[in-house]
Amino acid sequence: MTKYKVLITGEILPSALAAIEEQCEVRQWQKSAPPRVEELAKWLEDAEGLFVTGNIAVNETLLAAAPKVRVIAQSSVGYDNIDIKACTSRKIPFANTPGVLVEATADLAFGLLLSAARRIHEGWDWVRTGKWQEGQLPLGVDLYNKTVGIVGMGAIGSAVARRAQASGMKVIYNNRHPRPDQEQLKTEYRTLSELLTTADFIVVLTPLTPESRGMFGAKEFAQMKPAAYFINAARGGVVDTQALYKALSDKQIAYAALDVTDPEPLPADHPLLKLPNILVVPHIGSATTETRNRMAMLAAENLLLGLAGKPLVTCVNSEVNYR
Secondary structure (H helix, E strand, C coil): CCCEEEEECCCCCHHHHHHHHCCEEEEECCCCCCCCHHHHHHHHCCCCEEEECCCCCECHHHHHCCCCCCEEEECCCCCCCECHHHHHHCCCCEECCCCCCHHHHHHHHHHHHHHHHCCHHHHHHHHHCCCCCCCCCCCCCCCCCCEEEEECCCHHHHHHHHHHHHCCCEEEEECCCCCCCHHHHCCEECCHHHHHHHCCEEEECCCCCCCCCCCECHHHHHHCCCCCEEEECCCHHHECHHHHHHHHHCCCCCEEEECCCCCCCCCCCCHHHHCCCEEECCCCCCCCHHHHHHHHHHHHHHHHHHHCCCCCCCECCHHHCCC
16 A cells, blocks of 8 residues: 655654554654755655644745645644645645643632642752741732633633632633633633633633734733733733733732743843742643544544545635545
């Protein structure tokens, strides 16, 4: 049987690789640095499928070098690195992996909120550096009776809301439009301004789009309470990093906890990392064994379905999905 030719642009879990290799001849970029298009040129010209992993842009330049590609799959929910319009114009269906990482990402987002509120990582730093007996660790704050404002009330936002409500928190949210099921979710819609001025904790879960890029800047931080905690588990580009730095250093807001940054990764000498009122983790929202395996296997399934000319399970540009 003739095998499909597939290019994998970075690391992939063994289970997904094995599933792809059963039906495909695989070429895989295995260097730590993301590849440039010219480095992949010889592989791209023959590739029929593209499994995207790692920080690579799938744009007009790359697609022009890959004339035979007829399906692209990526093991993530976000796809701001993918030019969907360019894929669609070439009738190439693109699949991401929504749904499978909802609970893991909600755990991480709420975990950041809880860790920030109770200063858990600072407490650990005190213990391991021998400061336990030297003074009083800065006090944290209660979650009970506080208001959390969720910006981006999709599946992950709803899962965070459940966790917050279990801690006795009131949940308000902002979306493009109010959710018809907000009563069942026990949440209340607010305009973004209303949310920013009301919430004690602000959790950002909105996708990165041209409209949302930089949506949290100096104006937005100025509207927040001085005691507000800002948590970003969406995309780094949603936040103006310099504005966040100023808000924290000037104590316009109390604290920030970030799973994502702009740029990403942050340079080790970035001024944001020198502030005492911030917690940063390295984009680990979906980083559990079970979730990453489900994501990789769903991406592999989408890739193989597209190569066979069958409908992808989770197709972003559904107008060019196979029928």
